[in-house]
Amino acid sequence: MRKMVDALRENQYRITPQRLAILKVLAESKGHPSVESIYEQVQTRFPTTSLATIYKNVAVLRDLDQLLELGFSDDSNRYDGNKPYDHPHVVCTVCRKILDPDISALADMTQELTRETGFTITRHRLDFFGVCPECQARR
Amino acid sequence: MRKMVDALRENQYRITPQRLAILKVLAESKGHPSVESIYEQVQTRFPTTSLATIYKNVAVLRDLDQLLELGFSDDSNRYDGNKPYDHPHVVCTVCRKILDPDISALADMTQELTRETGFTITRHRLDFFGVCPECQARR
DNA sequence: TATTTGTTGATAATCATTTTCCATAAAAAA
DNA sequence: TTTTTTATGGAAAATGATTATCAACAAATA
Ligand SMILES: [Mn+2]
Ligand SMILES: [Mn+2]
Ligand SMILES: [Zn+2]
Ligand SMILES: [Zn+2]
Numbered sequence: 564m565r566k567m568v569d570a571l572r573e574n575q576y577r578i579t580p581q582r583l584a585i586l587k588v589l590a591e592s593k594g595h596p597s598v599e600s601i602y603e604q605v606q607t608r609f610p611t612t613s614l615a616t617i618y619k620n621v622a623v624l625r626d627l628d629q630l631l632e633l634g635f636s637d638d639s640n641r642y643d644g645n646k647p648y649d650h651p652h653v654v655c656t657v658c659r660k661i662l663d664p665d666i667s668a669l670a671d672m673t674q675e676l677t678r679e680t681g682f683t684i685t686r687h688r689l690d691f692f693g694v695c696p697e698c699q700a701r702r
Numbered sequence: 703m704r705k706m707v708d709a710l711r712e713n714q715y716r717i718t719p720q721r722l723a724i725l726k727v728l729a730e731s732k733g734h735p736s737v738e739s740i741y742e743q744v745q746t747r748f749p750t751t752s753l754a755t756i757y758k759n760v761a762v763l764r765d766l767d768q769l770l771e772l773g774f775s776d777d778s779n780r781y782d783g784n785k786p787y788d789h790p791h792v793v794c795t796v797c798r799k800i801l802d803p804d805i806s807a808l809a810d811m812t813q814e815l816t817r818e819t820g821f822t823i824t825r826h827r828l829d830f831f832g833v834c835p836e837c838q839a840r841r
Numbered sequence: 842t843a844t845t846t847g848t849t850g851a852t853a854a855t856c857a858t859t860t861t862c863c864a865t866a867a868a869a870a871a
Numbered sequence: 872t873t874t875t876t877t878a879t880g881g882a883a884a885a886t887g888a889t890t891a892t893c894a895a896c897a898a899a900t901a
Binding site for chain 3: 714715716718720721750751752753754755758759
C-alpha cells in the first residue's frame with residue numbers, strides 16, 4: 564500500500580481519492596479481484612466512479628510493477644497487489660476465488676528446466692485448479 | 703495419430719481427408735501449433751481448406767480428450783496432440799514456440815497443495831516463459 | 842447406385858472485455 | 872489564487888479470435 568503510493572509519487576502520478584480507494588481495495592483483498600470487483604468495492608465509497616478509471620489505474624500500477632496481472636483466456640483478468648511478482652496460484656473452479664499457496668521447491672524447478680531445455684527462464688505462470696474447502700462443504 | 707483416428711471412429715465421426723491432414727499436422731508437430739498454423743500446413747495439401755474446418759475439428763478432438771488446448775489471454779490457442787493431458791510447458795517469448803520439458807517432482811507439488819490449502823486439485827496449467835537456445839544464438 | 846446424414850467452405854455474426862474519446866473536474870505548481 | 876497539467880466519468884468504439892450459418896459436397900450404409 565505504502566509502496567504503491569510511493570511508486571506513484573516517484574513517477575509523477577497524482578494522488579487522487581479514486582486512486583487511494585483502488586489501492587486500498589487491492590491491498591486488503593485476498594482473493595485476487597477482477598477489475599469489475601474492484602469497481603464494485605470502490606463504488607461503495609465513490610458512487611460516481613467509472614469503470615474506465617479502474618482500468619486505467621490498474622494499467623498504471625501494472626506498468627509500475629506494483630501489481631501482478633493474471634490473464635485468463637476464458638475470463639477477465641485478476642490482480643494481486645500484495646505479491647506483485649510471479650508466484651503459483653490455486654483457483655477454485657466453483658467460486659472463482661484465487662489463493663496464494665506456499666510452495667517449496669520452485670526455484671529448483673526453474674533450474675531443472677534451464678539445465679534440461681537450455682531456455683533462459685524469466686517468468687512463469689503456475690495455476691492449479693480445483694475446488695476450495697468452502698465449496699466442497701456446500702455439497 | 704492412430705489413437706485419434708480410433709477415437710473419431712468410436713464416436714461415429716467420419717474420416718475425411720481434411721481430418722486426416724489435421725491429425726497428421728498435430729501428430730507430427732513439435733511446437734504446439736495454433737489453429738492458424740495448422741490451417742497453413744493443411745492448405746499446402748488441400749488449398750481450399752477453410753479455417754472454420756480447422757476450428758471445428760480441433761474442437762471435436764479437444765472434446766474427445768485427444769487434444770490439450772492451451773488458451774492464452776493475449777494470443778490464440780495452442781494445441782498438443784501428443785500429450786493430451788495436463789503437463790508443464792516452456793514458452794519462448796521471442797519465436798512463440800512451445801516445448802514439453804521433463805519435470806520430476808510434480809505429483810509432489812499437487813499433494814503439497816492439497817495438504818496445505820484443502821483444495822481438491824483436478825487440473826493444472828504450468829507455463830514457464832523465457833528465450834529458447836535458438837533465439838539466444840540469434841543475438 | 843441411391844439414400845442418408847455428417848462435413849466442408851465461405852462468410853457473417855458474436856462476444857465480452859478492454860480502449861479510446863473528450864468535455865469536465867481536480868491536483869499540483871507558480 | 873491563478874495557471875498548468877493530469878485524471879475522471881460517461882459513453883461509444885474497438886478488438887479479433889472464435890462460433891454460427893447454410894448451401895453444396897461427400898462419406899457411409901445398404
Ligand atoms: Mn497471488
Ligand atoms: Mn505439450
Ligand atoms: Zn470455492
Ligand atoms: Zn525462440
